Amino acid sequence: MKTLLEVLQSGTDYLTRQGCEEARATMQHLMAHVLHCNRTALYSQFDRPVEETELAPLRELLKRRAAGEPLQHLLGSTEFFRREFLTDARALIPRPETEELVEMVLKKIPARPVRVLDMGTGSGIIGVTLALELKERAKEVVLADISPQALDLALENAMRLGARVSTIQTDLFENIPLEKAAPLPAETDSTVAAPGEEETSPxxxxxxxxxxxxxPYIADGEELAPEVMKDPHTALFGGPKGWEIIERFLARARDYLNDNGFVALEIGYDQAPAVTQIMDGYGYNYIEVLKDMSGIARFPFGYR
Incomplete structure (x- = not known):
């Protein structure tokens, strides 16, 4: 019977031969998942024998990872802003850059109650995180997505983490009225209210x-890593140039802003000139593009 250390090393060697990046860290994550412990706990039990009942599911996970299935899908969750979010094939896997976007947005939100819209919410990481971080300043947080499957996942994350949000299925602003409206029908109202609080509707x-x-901001036809292609293609590809969906969004988003409100985006590494030109053409003010930690102009902001 192999020890934990021997299994860790043999699994790391296997993933390395299969071309997996960060093979040792990946193997640690998988072993911790199978053994129901954290990665740090592995180091205190290197001599522990690994039972066959534990090896069988580990082998299956290794095969799936070697075949290109993302680690986050295998684990069923990922960490974002110090919280565990459910992740699966229903929505885009959160990227580290998106945490930077959330930090920047939080710094720019005024110190008063605000209404927030997370457009293209996916797994809900942005909107749910903002709702939890803003606390009582979150007057309303609406999660919007074209995919009902993604909205289901976002709602699961909101419920697990205790975030008070609403969801709406829509192709950008198609189902979000500008005029004052009655509450949405019950079947489209997916509000999650905190215990003791009254539910509201978008x-x-x-x-x-x-x-x-x-x-989505990747150009149609661009080659991506196999594991990235496991994400929903509707969440990846934005048109022939990559920014077509972003342009559709910007064409209408300004009308949905209160005075002094702002939009914040995450875009591709080479799209800042095109996107800022689009924003200027649609009348946004005080346009700026903030850089990510790698120095890439990644996050455009624009005000009404």
Whole structure:
């Protein structure tokens, strides 16, 4: 019977031969998942024998990872802003850059109650995180996505983490009225209310103070790593140039902002000139593009 250390090393060697990046860290994550412990705990039990009942599921996970299935899908969750979010094939796997976007948005939100729209929410990481971080300043947080499957996942994350949000299925702003409207029908109202709080529906007010969007921005036909291609293609590809969906969003987003409200985006590494030109053409003010930790102009902001 092999020890934990021997299994860790043989699994790392296997993943390395299969061309997996960060093979040792990946193997640690998989072993911790199978053994129901954290990665740090592995180091205190290197001599522990690994039972066949534990090896069988580990072998299956190794095969799936070697075949290109993302580690986050295998684990079923990923960490974002110090919280565990469910992740699976229903939505885009959160990227580290998106945490930077959330940090920047939080710094720019005024110190008063605000309405927030997370457009293209996917797994809900942006909107749910903002709702939890803003606490009582989150007057309303709406999660919007074209995919009902993604919205189901976002709602699961909101419920698990205790975030008070609403969801709406829509192709960008198609189902979000500008005029003052009655509450949405019950079947489209997916509000998650904190215990003891009254539920509300999108549409009670018409505009937002903050609209954040991590929309598809990869050009159609661009070659991506096999594991990236496991994400929903509708969450990856934004058109022939990559920014077509972003342009559709920007064409209408300004009308949905309150005065002094802002939009914040995550875009491709070479798209800042095109996107800022688009924003200027649609009348956004105080346009700036902030850089990510790698120095890439990644996050455009624009105000009404």
């Amino acid at each position: 549409g009670q007010e018409t505009r937002f103070d903050v609209i954040v969007a991590n929309l």
